[in-house]
Amino acid sequence: MTGRTTRSASGVPGLDEVLHGGLIAGQLYLIDGEPGAGKTTLALQYLMQGVRDGERTLYVTLGETAGELRSGAASHGWSLDGIEIVEFIVSEHDLFGDSELTMYHPSEVELNETTKRILEAVERFKPTRMVLDSLSELRLLAQTSLRYRRQILAFKQFFIGRGCTVLFLDDRSGRDIDTQVHSIAHGVIALDRSIPAYGPALRQVRITKFRGSDFISGQQDMLIRRGGLQVFPRLTAKEHGRPFDRDVVPSGAQALDDLLGGGIERGTATLLIGPAGSGKSTIAAQYAVATARRGGHAAVFTFEESRALLLARLKGLGMTVDEGVGPGKLMVRQLDAAEVLPGQFANLVRESVEVHGATVIVIDSLNGYMNAMPGERALTVQLHELLTYLNNHGVATFLVAAQSGMFGAGMRNVVDASYLADSVMLLRMYEHQGSVRKAISVVKKRSGPHEDTIRQLWFNRDGVHLGPPLEHLRGVLSGVPVEVDSLARSAPGDDDAPRT
Template identity: 55%
Template sequence: MKLDDTAVPSTQDGLMKVGVPGLDDVLGGGLTSNRLYLVEGTPGAGKTTIALQFLIEGARRGESVLYVTLSETAQELRGVAFSHGWDLSGIEVREMLPSEAALEPDEQYTMFHPSEVELSETTLRILSDVDVLKPSRVVFDSLSELRLLAGSSLRYRRQILALKQFFAGRQCTVLLLDDMTAMKHDLQVQSIAHAVLRLEQISSDYGAARRRLIVSKYRGQQFRGGYHDYRIERGGLRVFPRLVASEHSSALTQERIPSGLDSLDTLLGGGLERGTSTLFVGAPGTGKSTVAVQFALAAAQRGECAALFIFDESIYTLRTRCESMGMDLAPHIESGRIKVRQVDPAELSPGEFVHLIRLAVVECAAAVVVIDSLNGYLNAMPDERFLIVQLHELLSYLGQAGVATLLVGAQHGLIGMQMQTPVDASYLADAVVLLRYFELDGEVRQAISVLKKRGGAHERTIRDFSMTATGLRVGEPLRHFRGILTGIPIPIDGVQPAS
């Protein structure tokens, strides 16, 4: 099962495939044939790219396609295609640009307004080409030129209505591109178009610009509402549809997955349940990431697949650190049972991050997913307002897929009760494991405890915890002390914990 739908036939249930990965999913299957559509966005948002992909898809299927450009030259279009590695040989390009003669004084109109002459000439040339080529897909780039040639809103609207009627009678699907350069954004074409797709690009304070799209309307068709992130890369535009967890519900059997450490599994009441999420929280260096990796390693040793998405350290550092504790990830990474993806915080959008996790689940059948850390996730997307809601949707999806999700959250501070977490996801997680430093006899020690577990009973004890050259060690409960979580425990009866 693949997430992309590019191999689907050109029409399915009367819908025409666009040729943009992920966009057909957003549109509910594709575009209704023989209709007029509006694609609007500011310059640089990717309108030309999406239009070329639409025509290339048609040419690939043996259809006649036409690109009518009123603003760019054919040479500029070929430059765009070359940057993506495309061949435009199957696309008819018609330039409707003013000739050099228009610069001559004798060519300037005196008795008539330019709109009265140029608009009629442009329209006649377009209609003539359509009658000859009989295309099934046509792109107009862009409406700004037609709007200026029309001169008035009334004439502009009538011209668009006439074009819509003309193409509807010739079994043709039309994309109108609008660069939104008009001083006032009117809704004339939006009211006429069968569907409206708006592309947006948002410049962040640091890192690459974020791009997203929304379907404003689509007559007679169920579509995926809301904003969807997309990326323009070599090969074209790729859309990452917004995740809706309720669309992926399935029946699950309650099953525990062990960590490979008997003492840790005892603390957790037998291990973690499939389809649940667990938050490992504590100060930096307490062993949160290492415990999460232990579950991934155990899954790989059972022959299952695990996926790690790391924000805060490099893959080299992760492997070196684990090898120093006897946790050799190399053979499992090479075999593909453990997949590690280092996330670049400045380049990734929330939608693309969710898409990568879905790929790990759908294509690699990942049984364990580790997100390390939520702090990095938050810092990677500081301008996003609804990350917690999106995280809830992601955890719901992974839970319904039977994936054990392990989240790592670093607290601010090192010791004591005044610990703060920048991302409070404890109410979302099914289980919360706390790792904490405490001081004892001039040494900094570590403790581990389970604060919450919806999947069943678990130990309420606080156990000694350490990371050694032979692996993780979960010791005996620290029963002879009180105040462990304060960082400075007080002996009850003078008995020291086992070392």
């Protein structure tokens, strides 16, 4: 009967979720990444977590000085108190300056001496968490692949049974022999960085090997900012969900609910599609505001419109509500598509649902969401996972997608997500009697019946309004309709609608 695996918390937000609970204590891990990838930051966060947990920690540095480490930590607002720092800086004089050595190569003597001093430091401090920074120095001293492998194996055998979890840092300076450590280590955490055509560097973490435990595979988005490194685990919808009642989410506008055959159900996604200015964002916000007014919590994530402008516009339409998180409040989060990472956005949505209890989520718009994705295929896959996750939590999701163009057949979808949505509301601009007007219709609803009519839509200080079906017009969706009967009167409600 095997004992329960002891986990060693990483101290990096999100990383332990990827590792299904953290590193396995007492094992040796390789942290692999190019210079500037965040290896030292991750290592320091791991040791600081050990200090918080009352463990003995040791940082052995072969390249940076203790002063450089403390300076880097200070830039994050950290104190390294409680972490033993031992520096063995290999100098050129140490390596080649001993003229009395004639039988052994200076690097071999230096390697043995460095190894001896490292092991003595471990015996002296008896750490339960240790970092060795970095393997590139040992690689230079070893000279050959065989000696390097034997040295790493010797370290591994030394630490086994001592109850010490060890992180080896490597800067990928010797790609021809890096696989030596990959095969020896119990686990490998790779830190990657790519530079897009525009925007900040894209940082990701990969677990390429993790003996004794399952983990979330693939690329996980990562950020480095003041306060340290943060990982955003890839969203896997099948691992998340909770029971919920499939209630109807009313909009607060009866005519809109009637058009939808009674309303939108929880656990479904609704796509609002149409040209710019057709009212998509306002309709989506109507559901969010109505939810908050009923005592629920709703969240709006906007990529294009500023938070202040959105709130001011809603106020002008009579949609006043308390802003914030929690019951009876509406949260508006403005996002920059050039700055936010896909995993970071998914994490924000999860926080709104799991922490703050949001039952209505608005993403405005998919065009901005697409710009935050690395590619069209990635957009579809991640959007599918996100919608499935929200559906599993009983959230009513509203997606806004702007079409290019304003009128007629020239309009096209920049993002086609209609097959992912449970309901699709189509909004159009059309010309009639010398005015540009708006129309709304429901073209898809999986969860039940809906009206097939096309209705005029307008907004004023009293909110959202829908007129009777536009039965007297043909070609509304084309943008330039014609009267079915030249003697037909204007549609009831047209006189009340604003001439915009």
